[in-house]
Amino acid sequence: MSHAANHVNIAAYKFVTLENLEEMRAQYQAQCLELGLKGTVLLTPEGINMFVSGPRESIDRYLDWVRSDARLADLEWKESLSAEQSHKRMLVKIKKEIITMRMPLIKPELGRAPAVDAKTLKRWLDQGHDDDGVPVVMMETRNAFEVDVGTFENTLDYRIEKFSEFPDVVARHKNELEGKTVVTFCTGGIRCEKAAIHMKNIGYERVYQLDGGILKYFEEVGGDHYKGDCFVFDYRTALNPKLEPTETVQCFACRAVVTPRQQLAPEYVVGVSCPHCSGKESVAPAEPGENVAAG
Structure with missing residues (x-):
C-alpha cells in the first residue's frame, strides 16, 4: 500500500465583511463537490475560515476560484501534505463569528x-x-x-x-x-x-x-x-515542528488528547474510551469544536 503524501491540506482565513452568506454557501458547496474536496468552510459576517483537503490540481483550481472574489483576492493559506484526505466529508456552514468570542464583530x-x-x-x-x-x-x-x-x-x-x-x-x-x-x-x-x-x-x-x-x-x-507538538483539528491530531503527524490521537468519546504512553493503558479502547473518560457514566461522542485547522 502506498503512503505517498498525495493530498494537499490548506488552512486559510480572512477577516473581511461578508454579506451574501446564503449565496456564498451554495456556490462553495457546488464548487467543492465538483472538485471532490473534503473539509470545512465557515462563512460569517466577519469573514471566512476554511480547512480543505484534496489532490493538488483540485486545490489549485479551488484557490483560483476563491481568489476570483475581489474580497478574497489576497487570501493567504498554509499547506501540509498527507497520504489521505484529512476530513471525511465536506461541510459549508454559516456562523455568527469566525471563532466565537461573543464580543462585537471584527470590522x-x-x-x-x-x-x-x-x-x-x-x-x-x-x-x-x-x-x-x-x-x-x-x-x-x-x-x-x-x-x-x-x-x-x-x-x-x-x-x-x-x-x-x-x-x-x-x-x-x-x-x-x-x-x-x-x-x-x-x-x-x-x-x-x-x-x-x-x-x-x-x-x-x-x-x-x-x-x-x-x-x-x-x-x-x-x-x-x-x-x-501543535494540536490540529483534524484526523492527524498533532503536528511536530517539521509539520509531520505525530502518534498523539484524540479520544472519540471525550475528545481528550491521548499521548502514545496513555494509549498503552487498558482504559484506552479505540472509538470507546480513554484514561480521561473511562469509567465515567454515559460519555457520548463529543462534536469537534467549530475551530478548523486555520484556528
Whole structure:
C-alpha cells in the first residue's frame, strides 16, 4: 500500500465583511463537490475560515476560484501534505463569528492589530526583548487541552476552556502586563488575531499577533523556543515542528488528547474510551469544536 503524501491540506482565513452568506454557501458547496474536496468552510459576517483537503490540481483550481472574489483576492493559506484526505466529508456552514468570542464583530476596515512574523519573533525570543528593548511575553489564546500538547516556553497560559472566556481573562490581567510587549498566538492565526484586536481595543499598548500562528512559525523557523507538538483539528491530531503527524490521537468519546504512553493503558479502547473518560457514566461522542485547522 502506498503512503505517498498525495493530498494537499490548506488552512486559510480572512477577516473581511461578508454579506451574501446564503449565496456564498451554495456556490462553495457546488464548487467543492465538483472538485471532490473534503473539509470545512465557515462563512460569517466577519469573514471566512476554511480547512480543505484534496489532490493538488483540485486545490489549485479551488484557490483560483476563491481568489476570483475581489474580497478574497489576497487570501493567504498554509499547506501540509498527507497520504489521505484529512476530513471525511465536506461541510459549508454559516456562523455568527469566525471563532466565537461573543464580543462585537471584527470590522477590518476599522483597523487591524499589529502582527509579528515568525522570523522576527524568533529574534525577539533569542534576545529576550523586542527591537525597542521591551521584554516580550507570549500569551496563549488556545484551549487548555491544546496547550497541553505543546506551547512556547515561558508562556502565559490562563487555562481557558473555550475562547469566549478570553476577554474576561485579559481584562483581569491587564495591569500585570503594563510595560511588556505581549504576543498572542494560536494554531493558525485566527484566535490570536481576534484576541490582539480585542486587547488593543481595551487599552493594551504593545500587543502583536503571531502572523500565521504556530503552524507558520514551524514552517518558517522550526521548533526553536517551542516545547512539544501543535494540536490540529483534524484526523492527524498533532503536528511536530517539521509539520509531520505525530502518534498523539484524540479520544472519540471525550475528545481528550491521548499521548502514545496513555494509549498503552487498558482504559484506552479505540472509538470507546480513554484514561480521561473511562469509567465515567454515559460519555457520548463529543462534536469537534467549530475551530478548523486555520484556528
